[in-house]
Amino acid sequence: MxxxxxxxxxxxxxxxxxxxxxxxxxxxxxxxxxxxxxxxxxxxxxxxxxxxxxxxxxxxxxxxxxxxxxxxxxxxxxxxxxxxxxxxxxxxxxxxxxxxxxxxxxxxxxxxxxxxxxxxxxxxxxxxxxxxxxxxxxxxxxxxxxxxxxxxxxxxxxxxxxxxxxxxxxxxxxxxxxxxxxxxxxxxxxxxxxxxxxxxxxxxxxxxxxxxxxxxxxxxxxxxxxxxxxxxxxxxxxxxxxxxxxxxxxEHERISRAAAAASLRDRLWSGIESKIPRVRRNGSALHVLPNTLSVEFEGAAADVLLEALDGDGIAVSAGAACASGAVHASRSLLAMGRSPAQARASLRFSTGHGNDEAQIDRVLTVLPDRVARLRELEQP
Ligand SMILES: Cc1ncc(COP(=O)(O)O)c(C=O)c1O
The missing domain is CATH 3.40.640.10 (Type I PLP-dependent aspartate aminotransferase-like (Major domain))
Known part of the structure; x- marks a missing residue:
């Protein structure tokens, strides 16, 4: 699945x-x-x-x-x-x-x-x-x-x-x-x-x-x-x-949907923070959609990470979806003062209908190793 x-x-x-x-x-x-x-x-x-x-x-x-x-x-x-x-x-x-x-x-x-x-x-x-x-x-x-x-x-x-x-x-x-x-x-x-x-x-x-x-x-x-x-x-x-x-x-489900999406998003972020060094969340953590998490994995190329995760059965996005496939730094991240290298090391996770805790936990078992291996490869 x-x-x-x-x-x-x-x-x-x-x-x-x-x-x-x-x-x-x-x-x-x-x-x-x-x-x-x-x-x-x-x-x-x-x-x-x-x-x-x-x-x-x-x-x-x-x-x-x-x-x-x-x-x-x-x-x-x-x-x-x-x-x-x-x-x-x-x-x-x-x-x-x-x-x-x-x-x-x-x-x-x-x-x-x-x-x-x-x-x-x-x-x-x-x-x-x-x-x-x-x-x-x-x-x-x-x-x-x-x-x-x-x-x-x-x-x-x-x-x-x-x-x-x-x-x-x-x-x-x-x-x-x-x-x-x-x-x-x-x-x-x-x-x-x-x-x-x-x-x-x-x-x-x-x-x-x-x-x-x-x-x-x-x-x-x-x-x-x-x-x-x-x-x-x-x-x-x-x-x-x-x-x-x-x-x-x-309209009927907004409150329960938002709570479910936020709980999965927060579980993902706290797992990433505790398991992976040199990560940074992009954008306000307070004024943010309940389902969205944008993370910079310092020194890891997001497009390569995306491909590796895709191979593991996990779909995420590097930069805007409409721009997926094209490796250019996100305008939104650059506008926030991120460098092109930081922007290119950023992945977006967005939760929603069909996600559950077991899926998030599976991501958290795969992601740390993927990031570590990529950082090793990219070391000068
Ligand atoms: C903020 C925002 N505006 C506009 C669009 C374009 O929407 P549509 O795919 O319906 O043309 C998108 C889709 O990614 C979006 O995220």
């Missing part, structure tokens, strides 16, 4: 989600945009899913725009808000997911001015630095809720208070946070929020952008009036239904 500790890359789909999706595929053949009964049935299923997603995030259902995932949601939010505003300055941080960083790079090449806020050694953005960065020409602020590599949670209430005080729209990429910690737009006044079903035991290829109020956004995908004109393209009916069920499960 393999041990999957890469839940920040993607999660196994829950049986309840699969069952609902199979039903939708079999029983809802219609196009939700069609005027006939088959269309209406598919439309009704989408609207039920919309209510479930809205309920999890504390929004109104008409504020949910279904997309193909968080990458698309981030593009819609960033390009959409920047182009609709007429202003030319944008603010983000130096430790964002590539699906946020790259749209900013494109806009910068087009002549927008982009301020990338530093993060501290714990991986967090300073709300005062955000306040100082915002000017009269600022169109949008975009920040992560929780980092995919380190799990570090931003002081999002304080950051949202800053943008709210000056009336600048705030986009938050909550892809890693949703389902793991409370993500409530009735408590945090973000204007735009991205999420993805496959990070919370739903299917891949579906997500949403929550658009608060009647904000004007230039559409990213055109060619249909779906999603109130904000996202053209025939709906992924089964995927959306699965996303809705995943959100409903997450």
């Amino acid at each position: 393999r041990i999957y500790l890469d839940h920040n890359a993607t999660t196994p789909v829950r049986d309840e989600v699969v069952a609902a999706m199979v039903r939708a595929l079999r029983e809802l053949p219609g196009n939700p945009s069609s005027a006939h009964a088959e269309g209406a049935a598919a439309r009704a299923a989408i609207e039920r899913a919309r209510e479930r997603v809205a309920s999890l995030v504390g929004a109104r259902s008409q504020e949910i725009v279904f997309t193909s995932g968080a990458t698309e949601s981030n593009h819609l939010a960033i390009h959409g808000a920047a182009r609709a505003s007429g202003r030319r300055h944008l603010v983000t941080s130096a430790a964002e997911h590539p699906s946020v960083e790259e749209p900013f790079a494109v806009l910068e090449a087009e002549g927008f001015r982009v301020t990338r806020l530093d993060v501290d050694a714990d991986g967090r953005v300073d709300p005062e630095a955000l306040a100082a960065a915002i000017g009269s020409d600022t169109a949008l602020v975009s920040l992560l809720w929780a980092n995919n590599e380190t799990g570090v949670i931003q002081p999002i209430e304080a950051l949202a208070a800053v943008t709210r005080a000056v009336g600048i729209p705030l986009h938050v990429d909550a892809t890693q946070a949703l389902g793991k910690i409370p993500v409530r737009l009735d408590a945090v006044p973000a204007d735009l929020l991205s999420a993805s079903a496959h990070k919370l035991n739903g299917p891949k290829g579906v997500g949403c952008l929550v658009v608060r109020g009647e904000r004007t956004l230039t559409p990213w995908l055109r060619g249909g009036a779906q999603e109130r004109g904000r996202r053209g393209g025939t709906h992924n009916v089964a995927g959306i239904v699965g996303f809705g069920v995943a959100c409903e499960l997450a």
Whole structure:
């Protein structure tokens, strides 16, 4: 049996989600945009899913725009808000997911001015630095809720208070946070929020952008009036239904899930600390997702360690999952002041559905030897 500790890359789909999706595929053949009964049935299923997603995030259902995932949601939010505003300055941080960083790079090449806020050694953005960065020409602020590599949670209430005080729209990429910690737009006044079903035991290829109020956004995908004109393209009916069920499960189980994930994560870290010398945890140990542990194994190349563990039946990640396979230092770790060598010696463990204590104990019997052997080999 393999041990999957890469839940920040993607999660196994829950049986309840699969069952609902199979039903939708079999029983809802219609196009939700069609005027006939088959269309209406598919439309009704989408609207039920919309209510479930809205309920999890504390929004109104008409504020949910279904997309193909968080990458698309981030593009819609960033390009959409920047182009609709007429202003030319944008603010983000130096430790964002590539699906946020790259749209900013494109806009910068087009002549927008982009301020990338530093993060501290714990991986967090300073709300005062955000306040100082915002000017009269600022169109949008975009920040992560929780980092995919380190799990570090931003002081999002304080950051949202800053943008709210000056009336600048705030986009938050909550892809890693949703389902793991409370993500409530009735408590945090973000204007735009991205999420993805496959990070919370739903299917891949579906997500949403929550658009608060009647904000004007230039559409990213055109060619249909779906999603109130904000996202053209025939709906992924089964995927959306699965996303809705995943959100409903997450809402009911969040507290027990978080406790289980944290207990396994903490068991892993205390075992690593006691059995392996020269290790360091990356990012805040206090403001961190319950399931995430990023560790630097000094002097051990993480990509080689990952491969060895994979051979032992253990799946983890070195740097961002999307960048797995490519050996380059993680931007998030570099932004926190880690050297390229330290970043390249860092592994991410992320727990979730299906993990148990016996699996963690098995990792703790294998890992010390793997690290020791690698360090011996890498000794000059
Ligand atoms: C923080 C964050 N944002 C966005 C994405 C992209 O999500 P999707 O795979 O749904 O496009 C990811 C996925 O790794 C992520 O971790």
